[in-house]
Amino acid sequence: MAIIFNENNKEFHLITENTSYIMKVLESGHLGHLYYGERLRHKSNFDNLYLSFSLDIGNSVSYSSETKDFNLNVALLEYPTYGKGDYRSPALELLFENGNSTADFKYESHSINEGKSPLVQLPSTYNNEKDAETLQINLYDYVEDVRLEISYSVFSEADIITRNVRIINGNKQKVRINKAMSMNLDMFTEDYSNYEIITLDGAWIRERHINKRPLSQGIFKIDSKKGVSGSDHSPFICIKKSETNEEKGECYGFALVYSGNHEASLELSPHLLTRMQMGINSFDFNWLLEQGQDLQTPEVVLTFSSEGMNKMSQNFHNIIQNNLVRGEWKHKERPVLINNWEATYMDFNEKKILNLAKESKKLGIELFVLDDGWFGKRNDDKSSLGDWFVNKDKLPSGIDGLAKKINDMGLQFGIWVEPEMISYDSQLFKAHPHWVMRLPERELSMGRNQAVLDLANPEVCDYIYECLAKLFKESNISYVKWDMNRNFSDIYSNYLPKERQREITHRYVLGLYGILEKLNNEFPHILFESCAAGGNRFDMGMLYYMPQTWTSDNTDAIERVYIQEGTSLVFPPSTMAAHVSGNVNHQVMRSTPIETRFNTAAFGLLGYELDVTKLTNFEKKIVTKQIEYYKKHRKLLQFGTFYREKSFFNSKCTSNSNSSSDNVAIWSMVSRDRDESFIGYYQKLAKPNPSYEKIYPLGLKDESYYRVENREQYINVRSFGEMINNFLPVKIKENGLIHNTISNNYLYKLPSESMEGNGDEFMKAGIKLNHQFTGTGFNDNVRAVLDYGSRMYYVKEKIN
Numbered sequence: 072m073a074i075i076f077n078e079n080n081k082e083f084h085l086i087t088e089n090t091s092y093i094m095k096v097l098e099s100g101h102l103g104h105l106y107y108g109e110r111l112r113h114k115s116n117f118d119n120l121y122l123s124f125s126l127d128i129g130n131s132v133s134y135s136s137e138t139k140d141f142n143l144n145v146a147l148l149e150y151p152t153y154g155k156g157d158y159r160s161p162a163l164e165l166l167f168e169n170g171n172s173t174a175d176f177k178y179e180s181h182s183i184n185e186g187k188s189p190l191v192q193l194p195s196t197y198n199n200e201k202d203a204e205t206l207q208i209n210l211y212d213y214v215e216d217v218r219l220e221i222s223y224s225v226f227s228e229a230d231i232i233t234r235n236v237r238i239i240n241g242n243k244q245k246v247r248i249n250k251a252m253s254m255n256l257d258m259f260t261e262d263y264s265n266y267e268i269i270t271l272d273g274a275w276i277r278e279r280h281i282n283k284r285p286l287s288q289g290i291f292k293i294d295s296k297k298g299v300s301g302s303d304h305s306p307f308i309c310i311k312k313s314e315t316n317e318e319k320g321e322c323y324g325f326a327l328v329y330s331g332n333h334e335a336s337l338e339l340s341p342h343l344l345t346r347m348q349m350g351i352n353s354f355d356f357n358w359l360l361e362q363g364q365d366l367q368t369p370e371v372v373l374t375f376s377s378e379g380m381n382k383m384s385q386n387f388h389n390i391i392q393n394n395l396v397r398g399e400w401k402h403k404e405r406p407v408l409i410n411n412w413e414a415t416y417m418d419f420n421e422k423k424i425l426n427l428a429k430e431s432k433k434l435g436i437e438l439f440v441l442d443d444g445w446f447g448k449r450n451d452d453k454s455s456l457g458d459w460f461v462n463k464d465k466l467p468s469g470i471d472g473l474a475k476k477i478n479d480m481g482l483q484f485g486i487w488v489e490p491e492m493i494s495y496d497s498q499l500f501k502a503h504p505h506w507v508m509r510l511p512e513r514e515l516s517m518g519r520n521q522a523v524l525d526l527a528n529p530e531v532c533d534y535i536y537e538c539l540a541k542l543f544k545e546s547n548i549s550y551v552k553w554d555m556n557r558n559f560s561d562i563y564s565n566y567l568p569k570e571r572q573r574e575i576t577h578r579y580v581l582g583l584y585g586i587l588e589k590l591n592n593e594f595p596h597i598l599f600e601s602c603a604a605g606g607n608r609f610d611m612g613m614l615y616y617m618p619q620t621w622t623s624d625n626t627d628a629i630e631r632v633y634i635q636e637g638t639s640l641v642f643p644p645s646t647m648a649a650h651v652s653g654n655v656n657h658q659v660m661r662s663t664p665i666e667t668r669f670n671t672a673a674f675g676l677l678g679y680e681l682d683v684t685k686l687t688n689f690e691k692k693i694v695t696k697q698i699e700y701y702k703k704h705r706k707l708l709q710f711g712t713f714y715r716e717k718s719f720f721n722s723k724c725t726s727n728s729n730s731s732s733d734n735v736a737i738w739s740m741v742s743r744d745r746d747e748s749f750i751g752y753y754q755k756l757a758k759p760n761p762s763y764e765k766i767y768p769l770g771l772k773d774e775s776y777y778r779v780e781n782r783e784q785y786i787n788v789r790s791f792g793e794m795i796n797n798f799l800p801v802k803i804k805e806n807g808l809i810h811n812t813i814s815n816n817y818l819y820k821l822p823s824e825s826m827e828g829n830g831d832e833f834m835k836a837g838i839k840l841n842h843q844f845t846g847t848g849f850n851d852n853v854r855a856v857l858d859y860g861s862r863m864y865y866v867k868e869k870i871n
Contacts, residue, residue, distance in 0.1 A: 073204040073225040074183050080116045081178070083206060085223060087230045090375045092223070093117050094149055094208075099138050100177030102149040102208060102221075104257050108321070109377045122147060122259060132156035145342050147257035150210065150221055150236065152176060159346050160290065160338050163238070164250035164353070167215060176210035176219055183207075187224045187233075192581050194328050194615030195370045196233050196394040202226060203394075216241040231390045233328075235370045240360035248360065250353035253327065253368040260286065260345040268337060269309035269322075269380075271637050276625035276658050278302040278606035279637035281720045286310070286339060294334035294352050298523070298559030298576055299603055300610040306333045307641050309383065310347065317715050318379045318769065324387060325349050326641050328395070329369035330612035331580035332356070355562070357573035372611065380640070381714050381769065388643035388713060395611060396618045396646075398591060400598050404705050405619065405645075405676045406483060407698055408438035408550070413626070413652055414682035417444030417451060421466045421473060428477045430683040434691065435698035438550055439477050440485035440678075445470065447497065453520045456492045457499030459538040471546040478547055485550030485598075486542075490535045491583065492521045492557060505565045506531050508575070518557040526582030527575045528566035536586050543594050553617065555603040580612075587616035600648055609638065619646050619676055626652035626680060628663045628671040629859055632736050632753050633719055635675060644740065645709045649675030651694070653682065663859040665690060666784045667753070669697045670861040673708055674738055674751055677701050687815040693785055700782060704865070708749060711740035714769040719755065734758070741770035746868040752840075753861045760845055765837030768866060771830035775868045779838055780825040782863040789814040790857060797849075822851045827869070838864070 075084040081096035082105070093105040095117070105120040125140055133139045134156055143157035153161040154173025165174050187198040187205050196203075203226050210219040220237040234254040240246045260266055266286035270293055271279040279302070284291070293308070295301035306329060311322035325347065327333050332352035339345050349371050358366050372390060376382035392402070409431045415423060428439045446462055447455025455462075461469050468476065474484040493500055493507060500507070508523040509515045515522060524531050542548070564575045591599075599617035601608060605624030613620060620642075623634045635647055649672035655662045672678070679694070686694065701708065717737035736753040750766060771777060788795050793805045795813075803809045824841050841854040849855065856862065 073227045074206045074223075075113055076181070076183065077116060080118065082117055083181075083208075084113055084117075085206065085225050085232060086110065086113065087225060087227045087232065089230050089377070090232075092232055093120060095121060096178040097141075097146070099134055099141055101143070101146065102178055102210060104147040104149050107256065107258070107323070108375055144340075145344065147259065147344065148255065149257075150176065150219065150255050151257075151346075159340055159344075160336060160348060161250065162252040162255040162348055163219075164248070165215070165217065166247040166249055167242070168244040174212050174215060174217065176212050179209045179211040179218070181206060181208045190235060190370060191367055192584060193367060193369055194395075194584060194612045195235070196224070196226070196231075196328070196372065196390060197397075199394060202228060215246070217246060226390060226394065229390050229394070230374055230376070230386045232373045233370050234373065236368045237365055238360070238368075239365040240362055243362050245362075246360045248358040248366055249356065251358070251366060251368050252348045252350035254325070254347075254349055254371040254373070256347040256373075258345045258347070259343065260339065261343055263287070263339055263343055263345065265313050266345075267311055267313055269311060269640070271305035271307055271640060273302050273634075273637075275302055275604055275607065276623060277630065278609070278623050278634055279305050280633055281637045281640065281718075286337065286345065288339045288341070290336060290338045292334060292336040294354065295332050296352060296354055297607070298331060298562075298579065299555065299608040300330050300333060300612070301558075302605070302607045305641070306335065306349070306610055308335045308337070308347070308349070309380070309640065310337070310345075311380065316379055317381045320379050321377050322375070322380055322383050324374045324376075324383045324641070326372045326387060326611055327369055328372060328611040328615070329580070330583070330608055330610050332576050351577060355573055356577065358577070359571055359574070369612070384640050384715075385712060387641045391611065391614060392643055392645060392710070395615055397615065398618070399595050400618045402710065404709060405598065406437035406550075407435070407701060408440050408485065408678040409436045409683065410440040410442055410552070410650065410678060410680045412442035413657055413680045417449065419444065419465065421468060424466075424473065425476060426684050427682070428480055428482055431679070432480050432482055434683060434694050435702070436482065436679065438483040438485055440487065440550060440552060441473070442487040442552070443489070443554075445486070454494050454496035456489055456494040456521050457497045457524070459488065459490070459542060470542065474546045474548065483549040484547060485552065486546075486548055487552045487554060488539065488542075489554040489556060490539060490586075491524055491526065491555050493524050494521050508559065508563065509561045510563045511565075513561060516560045518560065521557055523557055523559055525564050525566060525575075525579070526586075527564045527578035529582070530566075532582045532586050536589055539590060540593060543590075543597065548597060550598045550600065552600045552602055552621065555608060558607075584612070584616070591616055606634070606638070609642065611641075614642075614646055619648050622647045622649060622675065625658040626650050627656040627659045627661050628668040628861075629661065629753070629755060630659060631671045635671070636715060636718060636720065636736065636738070639713055639715065644675045644713055647675035648678060650678040650680040651697075652680045661859070664786065664790070664857075664861075665693050666786070667859055667861040670751055670863050671753065673697075673701055673863065674713075674740065674749075676709065689787055689815050689818065692818055696783070704749065707742050707747060708740055711742055711749070712770060714739045714741065716767065716769060719753075737766060739768055739770065745770055745772050746775070748866040750864040750866065751861065752864070754856050754859070756858050757843065757856065757860070761843045763842060764840045766840060766864070767835075767837045768833050771834055771866070772868070773829070773831035773834075775830045776827065776871075777830060777833065777866050778825065778827045778869050779833070779864055779866050781823060782865060783823070784821045784862065785818040786821055786855065787814050788817060788819050821855060822853065824854070824864075833866075
């Protein structure tokens with residue numbers, strides 16, 4: 072059993088394969104927290120885990136005359152409220168009609184059930200063949216007649232526990248909810264100076280960078296007020312011991328299954344109790360409950376690892392792949408695509424699109440995606456959002472005709488939409504100006520020349536669904552990129568009454584989820600990809616409806632190492648869309664080798680985003696080889712077990728110029744049966760006179776015998792500059808006709824590396840790499856990685 076209840080002392084023991092979560096109904100009736108961490112043997116009682124004072128604490132409030140020594144302010148609680156002596160942050164803030172905000176919830180009953188029920192109107196993890204068990208604990212405020220249903224679902228094999236809360240008003244009067252966290256976790260952190268907080272922070276085109284800070288007294292908080300989960304702070308927090316690294320040590324991970332405004336906070340009290348909370352952002356939030364009405368909070372996914380941060384991430388990856396992503400594409404290999412955006416932006420016509428598709432097919436690409444600019448009268452970002460009908464001036468064959476022509480080439484067809492937005496210069500705005508989210512008495516602040524549709528209005532949601540359903544039915548569309556390029560401002564709904572205006576941001580998210588649920592049900596064959604100005608809404612909520620997300624608008628290979636590594640703390644590569652773009656990069660103006668662009672994108676869902684009609688013969692040959700190689704190993708690269716081994720984020724200070732503490736990143740993707748693996752090696756800058764290098768792979772079988780070899784890679788001879796004359800029998804002029812002809816056509820193969828050994832040998836003693844260029848010449852044993860260079864190594868078990 073995953074959940075055990077001890078009737079005698081009212082203890083709940085939630086057990087996964089490697090963790091225990093223990094609670095107790097306290098003598099006062101409150102639900103107390105005893106332990107969350109490495110698995111404990113079950114026993115008849117865990118009284119010795121209960122922390123309490125035997126006397127009053129000075130300047131404190133005793134809960135009641137019957138429990139003079141019981142003080143809520145120093146109790147470890149599961150779902151605390153304000154007003155009865157707990158002065159830390161409450162998980163729930165209610166306002167009653169008499170102006171009172173004191174609430175006091177006590178244990179009423181509980182139930183334990185096999186499986187897991189879906190949340191109403193909200194995405195959530197789901198049960199597969201009885202792999203989950205759910206505990207529902209009912210707490211009740213007897214004075215105010217309000218009930219809480221706190222649900223804990225235990226995914227034992229995945230080492231995952233999920234939590235959510237449903238608030239039910241039985242009061243004859245109205246109740247206002249000002250704050251409703253999905254979870255609260257109180258822990259005693261005696262050695263708090265040995266704890267660190269990990270968050271994923273950033274901005275547009277630099278999303279989800281790993282940020283580390285010490286746990287300290289006071290309140291630490293991250294949030295989003297943008298209307299979306301946001302790129303500033305991902306809805307995720309990790310708490311870890313300072314000594315914890317990727318392979319060993321303790322860490323806790325928390326991730327919210329929600330796509331709107333959110334918050335996560337950590338509060339360290341004077342008595343060294345740490346309170347962790349996560350849920351919908353309480354800023355500018357208020358929800359009105361009439362009698363009999365309820366509010367369901369989003370779900371939080373919790374995991375604990377005593378085997379380092381890689382294991383924490385793998386727990387998240389497994390639950391996302393197996394119990395969150397749904398439908399036909401759940402475990403289905405994703406096609407190699409090309410998106411025309413960076414090739415054409417909005418300056419295209421049907422002929423140009425067909426030429427791109429034709430060249431793409433020759434390279435081995437499987438899916439052509441038509442991006443922004445195909446609808447209304449749209450030639451720039453100033454018009455037509457909301458007018459979801461084809462621009463016949465650009466595409467005289469229409470979307471259905473264009474899709475057929477591209478299908479006839481042997482390619483699937485996909486399309487870009489941004490349904491949540493509206494342009495002032497659009498037919499939709501002329502017909503329904505009241506559908507815009509805006510304040511009637513103020514000038515609307517614009518973002519990207521567009522406004523936000525009010526998805527709190529069911530009429531707007533119906534319009535979006537009907538437009539898209541018509542488009543998807545009339546054309547053979549197998550992929551949809553769903554974009555959202557504007558954060559909220561001027562938040563007001565013409566649909567909602569004034570007393571419900573602060574419900575709009577949550578109602579917007581519910582409206583969006585409703586549209587996506589209907590489209591998923593009607594078009595199960597379509598592969599939906601979520602996008603919001605890149606990674607502005609990369610969260611578990613969207614993955615419930617769309618199995619992959621455009622990770623960032625930044626396609627620079629080096630910056631993508633940072634972004635994809637940070638993203639991997641929570642999300643598996645099977646959810647990360649990653650593209651090979653042109654040279655120079657459009658976001659940072661950096662020039663990186665085309666092989667590095669591939670090696671980064673290959674640890675994700677491979678796509679291309681460049682003008683393939685302008686590739687040199689060298690580039691065409693390289694891309695063809697890349698795609699062929701990726702297809703051969705696609706299942707492993709998309710659905711293997713991901714490990715971080717070395718990081719650009721390593722902030723260790725060193726005076727040694729040969730150190731690779733933050734100059735090299737190493738990832739690996741290991742098959743489920745551990746008989747093969749890919750290792751990605753990424754370098755920022757070449758170092759003068761470098762030292763030896765080894766890779767210490769993870770996840771192999773100790774006793775198995777493996778062969779390691781590098782992926783066949785090529786370099787453009789232009790990279791050698793005038794040094795090319797060191798390799799030729801005759802002298803040629805740098806950038807001259809002969810030099811340019813060679814560089815545009817000739818594939819210079821980099822030296823091969825191979826090695827054989829046992830798994831334990833490689834993991835403990837390392838895989839020896841050929842040394843890099845030392846400034847004294849080249850031969851077949853020199854690894855020419857250079858600036859922004861990379862390598863991929865394939866590890867395969869040898870069967871005698």
